[in-house]
Amino acid sequence: MAHIQVGDTVQYLNDVGGGIVTKIISPGMVEIKDDSGFEIPVAISELLLTSEKKTEKPQSNTYVHEIAESPKITIIPGNDNPQMYLAIVPNTKQANVVDFYIINDSNYWILFTCSSSYNGSLELLDSGSIEPNIKIHIGQFSLSDITHMQNIVFQGIIYDTEKYSYYSPIDVSIPIQHKKLYTKGVFQTNDFFDEDAWITELYDNSKNQIEKSLGNTNLAEILNQKESVQSGKRPRIAPSSKQKKDEIREIDLHIHELIEDEYTVSKEEMLTIQIQAFEAALHQAIKDNINKLVCIHGVGNGVLKTKIRSILDTDYPHLFYQDASFQKYKFGATVIYFRKIYK
Numbered sequence: 001m002a003h004i005q006v007g008d009t010v011q012y013l014n015d016v017g018g019g020i021v022t023k024i025i026s027p028g029m030v031e032i033k034d035d036s037g038f039e040i041p042v043a044i045s046e047l048l049l050t051s052e053k054k055t056e057k058p059q060s061n062t063y064v065h066e067i068a069e070s071p072k073i074t075i076i077p078g079n080d081n082p083q084m085y086l087a088i089v090p091n092t093k094q095a096n097v098v099d100f101y102i103i104n105d106s107n108y109w110i111l112f113t114c115s116s117s118y119n120g121s122l123e124l125l126d127s128g129s130i131e132p133n134i135k136i137h138i139g140q141f142s143l144s145d146i147t148h149m150q151n152i153v154f155q156g157i158i159y160d161t162e163k164y165s166y167y168s169p170i171d172v173s174i175p176i177q178h179k180k181l182y183t184k185g186v187f188q189t190n191d192f193f194d195e196d197a198w199i200t201e202l203y204d205n206s207k208n209q210i211e212k213s214l215g216n217t218n219l220a221e222i223l224n225q226k227e228s229v230q231s232g233k234r235p236r237i238a239p240s241s242k243q244k245k246d247e248i249r250e251i252d253l254h255i256h257e258l259i260e261d262e263y264t265v266s267k268e269e270m271l272t273i274q275i276q277a278f279e280a281a282l283h284q285a286i287k288d289n290i291n292k293l294v295c296i297h298g299v300g301n302g303v304l305k306t307k308i309r310s311i312l313d314t315d316y317p318h319l320f321y322q323d324a325s326f327q328k329y330k331f332g333a334t335v336i337y338f339r340k341i342y343k
Contacts, residue, residue: 004030004044009051012042018050025137029126041099041137074133075107081268082106082158082167084202086174087135089195090187096143098181100125102154103135103192103199108164112156114138116149117173125152135192149176154202170203185313198314204272248335250294251281253304274304279311282336291338294324298332308334 004010004021010032011018022039023031030047033039083105091097104110110130115122126138141149156170180186180198187196253274255262262270278295285293297304312321324333 004047004049008049010047011050013046013048018047029137029139031137040093041140073131076133079105079107079133082108082203082205084110084154084156084170084204085192085199086152086154086202087190087192087197087199088181088187089193089197091140092195098141098143098146099137100139100141100152101135101137101192102126102130102202104130104132105192107132108158108160108167110156110158110170112154112170114155115153116176117151117153118148119150122153143178143181146176146181147178151175156203167205172202174200174202180314180317183317185317188310188313247290248292248294249281249285249290250296251278252296253277254296254298271304271307275307275311278308282316285336285338289338293336293338294329294333295336296324296329296333299330305334312336 004024006021006024008021009018010021010030017034019032019034021030022033025031025041028044029041030044031039031041032047085103085105087101087103089099089101091099102112102114109132111128112130113127114125116125117123126136130136151173153173154170155172158164158167158170186198188198190197190199192199255265255270255274258273258277259265265273274297281293281295295308297308309321312319319336319338321334321336323329323331324335
């Protein structure tokens with residue numbers, strides 16, 4: 001197979017047309033600009049080299065990023081917390097086809113492998129090094145292809161080209177729930193794509209730090225312990241299984257209700273703590289088979305409210321929710337119904 005570089009002219013093997021290679025995405029994938037001016041990812045195995053760029057080619061078959069041809073690496077001041085995401089984006093040109101991306105939302109480099117698992121076996125989708133603050137395309141699949149993917153397994157090592165802090169290697173397995181990809185509302189507006197996308201977290205170091213500080217203690221237990229020493233406060237998570245099913249349960253997500261000193265954590269850590277408290281309350285409510293859960297998130301800038309409703313839309317599409325009583329909560333609470341009410 002000919003060595004394809006940025007600037008080469010290529011044609012499709014199984015289709016009419018072609019274009020010019022504008023980027024090396026991975027060892028098996030390039031981005032080409034076709035005759036209409038669109039830049040699209042294409043597997044190298046589907047291309048035929050017709051005209052090579054007149055440059056001196058490397059003799060080695062080892063894959064090397066085309067750094068000289070790629071855009072300048074972007075470093076965002078303050079974006080020093082390693083965060084990675086998996087994104088699934090519906091293809092705009094082909095029905096029932098989606099594109100998989102890995103997003104590196106940090107100033108670090110990531111040496112990675114990404115595989116799909118099925119019945120205990122792994123199949124490599126992509127591997128290599130991800131530059132800071134970019135997203136890379138790792139594959140294009142039909143929805144029928146995805147039925148043979150039980151999990152996406154991502155492993156990575158975080159590093160920098162200069163002095164950097166040590167972070168534990170990433171080793172995560174993300175379940176792929178095929179039916180959700182057909183569910184309305186799963187693909188949503190986001191900060192990374194012009195198109196709606198389903199995005200799930202692969203790694204967030206700030207969240208990992210919070211989980212380590214909590215140790216093996218259940219978040220619900222922490223909240224209940226705090227409640228026991230603060231008389232006159234509203235219970236956030238009811239611990240008793242004897243509670244009446246029809247009773248309305250409340251969870252107050254104001255940060256001062258969840259931790260002793262709110263000034264010791266960052267805004268990102270605050271949001272993580274609030275989301276953990278919400279998910280713990282939601283799981284407990286489902287387990288106790290209650291009728292309604294009121295999540296008091298306040299008005300604020302709307303970030304917490306939006307995040308809560310995004311989780312409900314994505315992970316619990318069968319549940320119905322709406323603004324809670326305006327007279328009691330103004331616009332600062334969401335009520336979730338669990339029994340016999342569906343969207």
